[in-house]
Structures are given as C-alpha cells and as structure tokens.
Amino acid sequence: MxxxxxxxxxxxxxxxxxxxxxxxxxxxxxxxxxxxxxxxxxxxxxxxxxxxxxxxxxxxxxxxxxxxxxxxxxxxxxxxxxxxxxxxxxxxxxxxxxxxxxxDRVDDGVNKALADQLNLTNRSILEEASNLYKLITFVPTKDLPAVRNALFAIGAGGIGNYEKASFISSGFGSFQGNSSSSPSIGKAGEFKEVEEEKLEVLLTDTLLPSALNTLNENHPYEEIAYDVLSLQNKNKNHGSGMIGELSEALSSDDFIQYLKKHLGIQLVRHSQPIKNKIKRVAICGGAGFDLLKNAKQKGADAFLTADLKYHDFFEADDSLLLCDIGHYESEHWxxxxxxxxxxxxxxxxxxxxTTVNTNPVHYSISIKDGKGKKD
Ligand SMILES: [Zn+2]
The missing domain is CATH 3.40.1390.30 (NIF3 (NGG1p interacting factor 3)-like)
Known part of the structure; x- marks a missing residue:
C-alpha cells in the first residue's frame, strides 16, 4: 500500500x-x-x-x-x-x-510547464540559484574508491548533463593522535605519514547534509579532514524564471495574439508595444516582477508574469514588452x-x-478609452 x-x-x-x-x-x-x-x-x-x-x-x-x-x-x-x-x-x-x-525553482517545474505551452526553445533559468559547494576530503589511497563511489551514489559530482565528476590529486597526509585517540592507521601517540588522495566533488546545497553523512559513514579515519567551500559558480538547473526563444520573431500585436491562442486566455495586460520584434521571451509563473531586471540583462524582448501593479508597467521601457497574463493562467499548467x-x-x-477552476479572479471586460483592441 x-x-x-x-x-x-x-x-x-x-x-x-x-x-x-x-x-x-x-x-x-x-x-x-x-x-x-x-x-x-x-x-x-x-x-x-x-x-x-x-x-x-x-x-x-x-x-x-x-x-x-x-x-x-x-x-x-x-x-x-x-x-x-x-x-x-x-x-x-x-x-x-x-x-x-x-x-518554481527547478528547471522542469512551473516554468517548464508554461514554456511548453509557448513552445519556447533554447531554454535556461532566468535567475540561477547560486547554491553550489565543493567538498574536498583526504582519503587513504586504498579507501578512495569506496568513499568516492558512496558520494557519487547520493548524487555528488553532478555538473549539468554529467555525473560522477571528481578530481583526484595524490600526496601524503600526516597525523599523530593523542592518548585518547584510536587511529585506523598506526597507534595513539605515533607520528604517521600516509599516502592519501585529495578528492574534490561538486555539490548542490540540497546534497550537502547527506554528503557529509556519507563521508562520515565511509571514510576510515576517526577524525576526517574535509573542507566545504561555497562557490560563486551558478547552479544552472535551479533558480527562478526561465528564458527561451520563439520559433519566429513576432510583432508586439502578434505576440499578444500568440499568448491568447497558446494559453487559452482572453486578456493580457501589457506595457506599450515595442518597435522591435519579439523573439527572446522571459517567463515567470505567478508573481515575478522582481525578475524584470534579469529579463533585461538576458536580452529578453518580452517578459511574461503575473500580479503586476500600475507602476510596474512604467519599468518596461521601449525595449521590452511586459505582460501580465494572470496568476492562475500562468501556473495552472x-x-x-x-x-x-x-x-x-x-x-x-x-x-x-481537479475539474474545479480555482481562479479567484473573474473578468468583466469593456474597453472605453481606446487603448484596448477588440479581437
Ligand atoms: Zn502561484
């Protein structure tokens, strides 16, 4: 069961x-x-x-x-x-x-579902989470395979489409335990030099606790020497929002129609149409206005999100079309x-x-000021 x-x-x-x-x-x-x-x-x-x-x-x-x-x-x-x-x-x-x-923050979650509806290609995360670590440890040569394989088994050493990535360099470690020690090599009070391998693997923060447990369980030493370094490298698979490309560049008007057709929606609130055609599209399901700066940095022609306020639309300027498609509409996929x-x-x-439409927002549209367009 x-x-x-x-x-x-x-x-x-x-x-x-x-x-x-x-x-x-x-x-x-x-x-x-x-x-x-x-x-x-x-x-x-x-x-x-x-x-x-x-x-x-x-x-x-x-x-x-x-x-x-x-x-x-x-x-x-x-x-x-x-x-x-x-x-x-x-x-x-x-x-x-x-x-x-x-x-929201995995590359195959909420934004993937929305990107699929829009047929976006060449996708990447809009704001990568910078939560990568390097684990460095020093292992007696004979114990290296067991320690390294145990770390690989929990997912350590993953880089993009590669797994089991590691670096090994050889050297000598030394130690001398006090009278309370019980070293696995040599005796208490005895100075030892041991052939060791320096093992380096990459970790996401989600793996860090289990990697340290795994190291404890598989390393032969009573006191394990290890370093955990926080890296500046970005984690390309986790983060907020997504950016991708349309198969063909569209004018602002055509892009709005494209959204309506592909997302089955009636209403798009958007900033003023831009002169350039739209090819690169940034998206963030739900409330994603904070990612507008990332969308601009990554050269997006349009940014699609929800829960935008009046003043938010002024931030779009004329290089990017900012669109609010509705919270439910951006996420129910x-x-x-x-x-x-x-x-x-x-x-x-x-x-x-569920067969229940849980969208708490209802639309009643009548355009009076001439800014709207009738389909
Ligand atoms: Zn949401």
Whole structure:
C-alpha cells in the first residue's frame, strides 16, 4: 500500500524543499505521512470546492501548488474559504500536500510547464540559484574508491548533463593522535605519514547534509579532514524564471495574439508595444516582477508574469514588452506536470486533476478609452 511519505519523498527529489523561498510553507500541511493513499487529486489551489471534489472522488490526498495554510492560522473556524477547506479535509481524513516555490525553482517545474505551452526553445533559468559547494576530503589511497563511489551514489559530482565528476590529486597526509585517540592507521601517540588522495566533488546545497553523512559513514579515519567551500559558480538547473526563444520573431500585436491562442486566455495586460520584434521571451509563473531586471540583462524582448501593479508597467521601457497574463493562467499548467511526474514514478497510482477552476479572479471586460483592441 502506498503511503503519503512515499509520494512526498518522490516529489521532494524532484523539487527539494531546500529550494523553497524562506517565506514559503510547503510540504505536508494536513495529515499523517504514514497514512495510506488510495487516490490523489492534483490542483493549483485548495478551496472548499476542491476538497468537496476529493470527497466525491474518494481521493484522500490533495496535492496542491499553493499552500492552503500559508501565513499561519490563528484559528480554524469556517469564516474563510481556506479555513473551511482545512476543516472539511480534516473531517474526511483527507491529507493536503503543497509543492510551491520549490517547484518554481527547478528547471522542469512551473516554468517548464508554461514554456511548453509557448513552445519556447533554447531554454535556461532566468535567475540561477547560486547554491553550489565543493567538498574536498583526504582519503587513504586504498579507501578512495569506496568513499568516492558512496558520494557519487547520493548524487555528488553532478555538473549539468554529467555525473560522477571528481578530481583526484595524490600526496601524503600526516597525523599523530593523542592518548585518547584510536587511529585506523598506526597507534595513539605515533607520528604517521600516509599516502592519501585529495578528492574534490561538486555539490548542490540540497546534497550537502547527506554528503557529509556519507563521508562520515565511509571514510576510515576517526577524525576526517574535509573542507566545504561555497562557490560563486551558478547552479544552472535551479533558480527562478526561465528564458527561451520563439520559433519566429513576432510583432508586439502578434505576440499578444500568440499568448491568447497558446494559453487559452482572453486578456493580457501589457506595457506599450515595442518597435522591435519579439523573439527572446522571459517567463515567470505567478508573481515575478522582481525578475524584470534579469529579463533585461538576458536580452529578453518580452517578459511574461503575473500580479503586476500600475507602476510596474512604467519599468518596461521601449525595449521590452511586459505582460501580465494572470496568476492562475500562468501556473495552472503545472497540474498536468505534477500528474505526469507521479504517473511516471508510481505506475498503478490513481491520480486525478481537479475539474474545479480555482481562479479567484473573474473578468468583466469593456474597453472605453481606446487603448484596448477588440479581437
Ligand atoms: Zn502561484
């Protein structure tokens, strides 16, 4: 029988919680990790209607992008939709798991789902997370294969499309333990020189704790000499936003039409059209205005995000088209992405996407000032 913790472990290998932003509240929000799961419902938001759907569908786990408990709950009373959702879930023994900014910050998460809809190619992360470390340790020559293989087994030494990358240099280590020591080579109080290998491997911050545990478990010495260096190198697979290219350059007007067609939306709020054609497109699902500077630095012709304010549009200038496509509209694609991921990893697991449109924003459009265009 499948337990919540198996699903959570799998999701967290995809989008490690350590990637989540500090204000976030992702992970298991309601329920017991040892609870057995019959069926799961995937959604962007947890609303009362979504929990009701889970009850009807007999799904006892809801996997959501947005955390239903976010800023904390001082009481759980049926006064707001999110509180009613939590009450209903608990009453029906339905667990709720959130995979939020951690899924925003992997290269195959929220922004990949949006980039797929827009058919963007030559993709890269818009703002790379600079969380790379180098682990350097000194191992007796005969123990090198065991230590290095153990580190490789947990994913240390990964660089882009390469794994098991390391550097070895040979030398001599020396030590002399005091009377309380019990050295694995020589005796307490004896000065020793040992042929050692200096082993260097690259790590992401998410791997650092398990790499140090692995080193402890596999290195023969009582006191292990090692250095952990924080690097300036960027981690190209983790970070915020994404940038890619359209197959052909489009005018601002044609680009807006392209967005409407590919994203199935009626409304795009955007800055003034630009003279140059649009080829390089930066995106950030959800509220991503802070990444405008990165979009400009990376030569984007357009930046697509959500939750923009009036003054934000003035920052676009005439070299970039800034577009607000709506928060829900930019992110709901990830529902299928989560479903696909779990289907690949748990062949016989019953998964549903919500049929509830949880977008809290409704549109009522009538253009009066002449700035809008009718399709
Ligand atoms: Zn969001």
């Amino acid at each position: 499948l337990k919540i913790k198996s699903i959570a472990n799998s999701l967290e290998q995809w989008a490690p919680p350590s990637l989540a932003l500090s204000y976030d509240n992702c992970g298991l929000l309601v329920g017991d990790p040892n609870q057995t799961i019959d069926k799961a419902l995937v959604t962007l938001d947890v609303t009362e209607a979504v929990v009701q759907e889970a009850i009807e569908q007999q799904a006892n786990l809801i996997i959501a992008h947005h955390p239903v408990i976010f800023k904390g709950l001082r009481s759980i009373r049926p006064t707001t939709d999110n509180q009613r959702a939590v009450i209903l879930a608990i009453k029906h023994d339905i667990a709720i798991y959130a995979i939020h900014t951690n899924l 990830v529902i299928q992405e989560i479903k696909d991921f779990l289907t690949r990893n748990f062949a016989n697991f019953d998964l549903l996407s």
